[in-house]
Amino acid sequence: MSMQGKDPENFTIGQNDANGETDCVTDVGTPLIKADGVTYSYRNGEQVSRGVTDVSLSINRGEFVVILGRNGSGKSTLAKLLNGFLVPDEGIVTVRGIDTADDDKIFEVRSVVGMVFQNPDNQMVASVIESDVAFGPENLGVPREEIEERITDALETVGMEKYRKGSPNKLSGGQKQRIAIAAILAMRPEVVILDESTAMLDPKGRREIMDTVLKLKREKGMAVVLITHYMDEAIAADRIHIMNDGGIIASGSPAEVFGNEDAVRRAGLELPVAAKISLDLKKAGLDIGFALTDEELAEEICALK
Numbered sequence: 575m576s577m578q579g580k581d582p583e584n585f586t587i588g589q590n591d592a593n594g595e596t597d598c599v600t601d602v603g604t605p606l607i608k609a610d611g612v613t614y615s616y617r618n619g620e621q622v623s624r625g626v627t628d629v630s631l632s633i634n635r636g637e638f639v640v641i642l643g644r645n646g647s648g649k650s651t652l653a654k655l656l657n658g659f660l661v662p663d664e665g666i667v668t669v670r671g672i673d674t675a676d677d678d679k680i681f682e683v684r685s686v687v688g689m690v691f692q693n694p695d696n697q698m699v700a701s702v703i704e705s706d707v708a709f710g711p712e713n714l715g716v717p718r719e720e721i722e723e724r725i726t727d728a729l730e731t732v733g734m735e736k737y738r739k740g741s742p743n744k745l746s747g748g749q750k751q752r753i754a755i756a757a758i759l760a761m762r763p764e765v766v767i768l769d770e771s772t773a774m775l776d777p778k779g780r781r782e783i784m785d786t787v788l789k790l791k792r793e794k795g796m797a798v799v800l801i802t803h804y805m806d807e808a809i810a811a812d813r814i815h816i817m818n819d820g821g822i823i824a825s826g827s828p829a830e831v832f833g834n835e836d837a838v839r840r841a842g843l844e845l846p847v848a849a850k851i852s853l854d855l856k857k858a859g860l861d862i863g864f865a866l867t868d869e870e871l872a873e874e875i876c877a878l879k
């Protein structure tokens with residue numbers, strides 16, 4: 575269920591009871607991840623540098639969330655806060671109601687929120703694809719028969735089953751990144767965060783990853799958080815957050831966020847191509863509506879008198 579247009583504060587999350595146990599989450603509208611007033615700074619000796627400041631957001635089941643922002647705006651810091659890799663200085667992050675600052679539960683947090691990074695080569699641990707995908711579940715202590723099943727399922731999901739016995743070295747960038755996603759899927763997370771996972775890929779590789787992301791959402795009901803520099807990848811999002819200087823400066827549907835010219839400009843972002851053309855044509859005096867996708871732009875142009 576999408577949370578668009580709803581106040582995240584009105585959704586109850588699994589609360590810690592007096593024993594520190596977490597209630598089972600039953601509401602499908604419950605945020606899987608909730609960040610509330612989160613601030614984090616990096617400290618190297620005397621030097622302190624801002625990572626993120628007072629960030630609040632929620633990620634719901636089955637939601638496709640895109641985070642946009644220029645270099646150094648805090649996207650990766652936020653991603654690492656969402657899976658407990660970093661712990662906030664101020665504020666709180668909960669994953670299925672568990673505080674990520676709770677050291678005893680960090681394993682559970684990481685098993686709910688999987689992360690895929692930019693460079694697929696750094697994420698490969700084994701020389702045979704199926705061993706690479708097995709690595710995560712093996713570490714989780716999953717029984718051997720179930721690992722086999724998970725490998726098959728994960729590789730089928732990313733469309734790489736036929737490469738199972740092969741070596742990752744021979745694959746294209748997009749294929750390697752799909753294996754990296756499969757390795758995360760084999761741990762059966764509920765949310766996958768992709769931090770610029772398409773940045774090093776050619777257009778075909780990027781398309782493969784986007785198709786995989788949309789499939790995870792559609793067929794597995796998984797939540798996906800995609801951090802990207804590519805505006806066209808953001809068009810399919812349920813919700814977009816724009817970051818600037820460590821804070822979120824705009825949130826909403828793609829139409830809402832890309833319609834917010836001020837925020838887009840402040841964040842130093844480009845508009846998706848169709849949106850830019852539709853706005854340019856409007857400025858040139860044509861009676862044309864706002865278009866996000868190429869299809870919408872074609873419709874708008876055909877409807878011109």
Ligand SMILES: Nc1ncnc2c1ncn2[C@@H]1O[C@H](COP(=O)(O)OP(=O)(O)OP(=O)(O)O)[C@@H](O)[C@H]1O
Pocket residue numbers: 616617618623624625626643644645646647648649650651652
């Ligand atoms: N390990 C670190 N030590 C010190 N400062 C850091 C560290 N990592 C990030 N920062 C600082 O935190 C701020 C946010 O960085 P972050 O990597 O989260 O941004 P980003 O939006 O992911 O950037 P990019 O698009 O380049 O990946 C930046 O000012 C950066 O210099």
Ligand SMILES: [Mg+2]
Pocket residue numbers: 649650651769770
């Ligand atoms: Mg980054």
